[in-house]
Amino acid sequence: FNNTTLKSLLQPKTFTxxxxxxxxxxxxxxxxxxxxxxxxxxxxxxxLKSLLQPKTFTxxxxxPQDISARMKSIQIIxxxxxxxxxxxxxxxxxxxxIGSDARDIQFxxxxxxxxxxxxxxxxxxxxxxxxxxxxxIQFAIGQKYAFPDGRPACTTPDDNVEVCGLxxxxxxxxxxxxxxVAFILGGFVVRVVSVxxxxxxxxxxxxxxxxxxxxxxxxxxxxTSDPESINNRETMIRWIILGFELSVLKARDSIxxxxxxxxxxxxxxxxGNEWEKMVDGDRHTTVWSWMMAKTTKLNKDGVLTDIYAQxxxxxxxxxxxxxxxxxxxxxxxxxxxxxxxxGTLINLQLIITSVWKGVVWSVWSFNKEGNSWGKPxxxxxxxxxxxxxxxxxxxxxxxQILYNPFGPRVIDLPHKAVGGGIRKFGKELTSCDFPxxxxxxxxxTLSISxxxxxxxxxxxxxxxxxxxxxxxxxxxxxxxNGENYVSSLYxxxxxxxxxxxxxxxxxxxxxxxxxx
Numbered sequence: 001f002n003n004t005t006l007k008s009l010l011q012p013k014t015f016t017x018x019x020x021x022x023x024x025x026x027x028x029x030x031x032x033x034x035x036x037x038x039x040x041x042x043x044x045x046x047x048l049k050s051l052l053q054p055k056t057f058t059x060x061x062x063x064p065q066d067i068s069a070r071m072k073s074i075q076i077i078x079x080x081x082x083x084x085x086x087x088x089x090x091x092x093x094x095x096x097x098i099g100s101d102a103r104d105i106q107f108x109x110x111x112x113x114x115x116x117x118x119x120x121x122x123x124x125x126x127x128x129x130x131x132x133x134x135x136x137i138q139f140a141i142g143q144k145y146a147f148p149d150g151r152p153a154c155t156t157p158d159d160n161v162e163v164c165g166l167x168x169x170x171x172x173x174x175x176x177x178x179x180x181v182a183f184i185l186g187g188f189v190v191r192v193v194s195v196x197x198x199x200x201x202x203x204x205x206x207x208x209x210x211x212x213x214x215x216x217x218x219x220x221x222x223x224t225s226d227p228e229s230i231n232n233r234e235t236m237i238r239w240i241i242l243g244f245e246l247s248v249l250k251a252r253d254s255i256x257x258x259x260x261x262x263x264x265x266x267x268x269x270x271x272g273n274e275w276e277k278m279v280d281g282d283r284h285t286t287v288w289s290w291m292m293a294k295t296t297k298l299n300k301d302g303v304l305t306d307i308y309a310q311x312x313x314x315x316x317x318x319x320x321x322x323x324x325x326x327x328x329x330x331x332x333x334x335x336x337x338x339x340x341x342x343g344t345l346i347n348l349q350l351i352i353t354s355v356w357k358g359v360v361w362s363v364w365s366f367n368k369e370g371n372s373w374g375k376p377x378x379x380x381x382x383x384x385x386x387x388x389x390x391x392x393x394x395x396x397x398x399x400q401i402l403y404n405p406f407g408p409r410v411i412d413l414p415h416k417a418v419g420g421g422i423r424k425f426g427k428e429l430t431s432c433d434f435p436x437x438x439x440x441x442x443x444x445t446l447s448i449s450x451x452x453x454x455x456x457x458x459x460x461x462x463x464x465x466x467x468x469x470x471x472x473x474x475x476x477x478x479x480x481n482g483e484n485y486v487s488s489l490y491x492x493x494x495x496x497x498x499x500x501x502x503x504x505x506x507x508x509x510x511x512x513x514x515x516x
Contacts, residue, residue, distance in 0.1 A: 118397070119390065123393065124390075128386070130350045130354045130389045131354070131382060131385060131389065133351070133355070134385065135361070135382075136358070137362065138361035139365075140358075141358065142361070142363070142370070143366070146160075146362065147163060147366050148160070151367055151369075153363050153367055154167065163359065163362070163363065167356070170352060170356035171356055173352050173356075174353050177345070177349045181345050181349045184345060185345075188334075188338075188339075188342045188395075188399070189395055189398060191334065192334070192399045193398070193402065195332050195334070196402040196403075196405055199326060199327060199328070199332065199404075199405050199406075202322070203248075203251075203406070203413055206244065206247060206319070209318060209319040209322045210241070210243075210244045210319065210422055213316070213319055214237055214240055214425060215429070216311065216312060217240065218429035218430070220304065220308045220312060221298075221303070221304070229303075235294065237426040237429065238271075239287050239290060239291050241267075241269060241423055241426050243288055243319070244419070244422065245263075245267065245419065246260075246284035246287060247323035247326060248326065248406055248419070249263070250283075250284060251325075251404070252406050255281065255284070256280050267423070285320060285324075288319065288320045288323075292316050296309070326406065327404065327406070346392050349392070350389055353388070357381070357385055361381075
């Protein structure tokens with residue numbers, strides 16, 4: 001066979017199956033079918049990947065773990081959309097009845113979720129162990145064998161000495177432990193809330209440092225439109241946001257995880273082999289070192305002056321300190337012996353109280369001939385005891401609930417919104433779209449001396465400018481007075497209506513023409 005004959009055999013459209021007589025022809029036909037099938041499968045796989053692929057990076061680097069993580073992200077997004085639909089339906093149903101807007105409804109939903117973290121079915125079942133112990137002791141002791149002197153029991157110092165003496169002894173122990181537990185638990189809760197607030201304050205400081213770095217980079221690097229300047233601005237600002245996000249991932253113990261890498265790729269913050277070049281456990285610090293090296297290079301190339309380079313290096317060192325460890329477990333975590341001691345004291349208090357309640361209830365049951373549960377006093381005492389158990393349990397569980405504020409719960413930091421705002425801020429400043437007053441292209445400038453400022457404002461207010469006339473006075477600008485914050489603490493009929501005095505009264509003495 002020559003080359004032409006071979007090519008004709010390998011082309012499906014040049015001959016039919018009736019011409020296949022030689023075994024070689026049949027095998028060649030099978031190979032072509034296999035190749036066509038593989039091409040179809042590859043095409044389907046490519047289409048599937050394109051559906052899952054964000055626009056910020058390509059799929060060539062994706063592994064099966066990447067695709068699995070993205071599928072989980074899509075499921076989470078779908079769940080959020082379903083919750084949004086439910087919230088919208090709730091708004092349409094309840095908003096007309098109670099006159100609430102979407103913000104109030106969202107706040108109500110968040111309050112319900114936060115309450116579920118503090119008190120849920122699993123915790124209630126755990127707390128119910130202590131009342132169950134008391135009831136078991138009641139039925140075990142409230143029999144005739146425990147009260148040989150008969151009824152009524154414990155009315156005089158000499159009758160049923162063993163059970164009545166045990167009741168008095170347990171009551172004394174409960175009173176002693178109650179004071180100690182109240183003192184220790186109060187200091188424990190104050191410490192827990194203080195650490196929680198410190199960690200949230202550290203996050204706030206990091207957000208401010210990231211915005212400050214973006215401002216410095218956008219203001220100090222050349223704002224020209226040549227490719228090199230654009231690349232320098234984009235790279236530096238992207239690294240700032242990358243270091244910011246990595247710092248939060250470290251606080252969530254996900255800085256080296258595959259999910260963390262996929263999250264950063266989804267945001268478009270990783271390029272090339274940056275992830276592989278980062279130091280495990282200190283990836284955010286690695287990014288700050290890249291920024292320091294980039295600043296030094298720009299200074300050597302003459303892009304940045306010595307003063308600007310020094311200022312940027314100082315800012316990088318400052319934000320590295322803020323982002324070092326938001327959780328800071330070395331100096332902020334509760335000492336383990338301290339937490340264990342508090343937990344042990346609470347459990348002892350609840351156990352002794354349960355035994356004491358069981359003995360007290362056994363006396364009631366014996367005196368009522370086993371019919372104490374038919375009386376309101378027994379039921380009310382049980383409810384009060386259970387509330388006491390829940391209160392102590394919730395206060396101690398705050399150490400676990402408030403431990404890490406960097407999670408996805410409704411009580412945690414709103415990093416999704418805050419981080420999105422910082423990314424948007426960095427993206428907008430990357431374009432260097434400054435107003436004409438910055439670029440020097442303004443045709444009109446406003447220069448008014450302090451001496452004539454009030455007269456100028458008076459002219460604006462009394463003039464014919466419709467935009468000034470239609471603008472709101474300061475006392476007409478809506479503001480939040482904190483009512484939503486405390487609305488979850490009180491029932492609707494006890495909710496305070498005027499938490500902050502009306503600022504219209506505060507500014508009523510200002511002349512009308514100066515209020516705008």
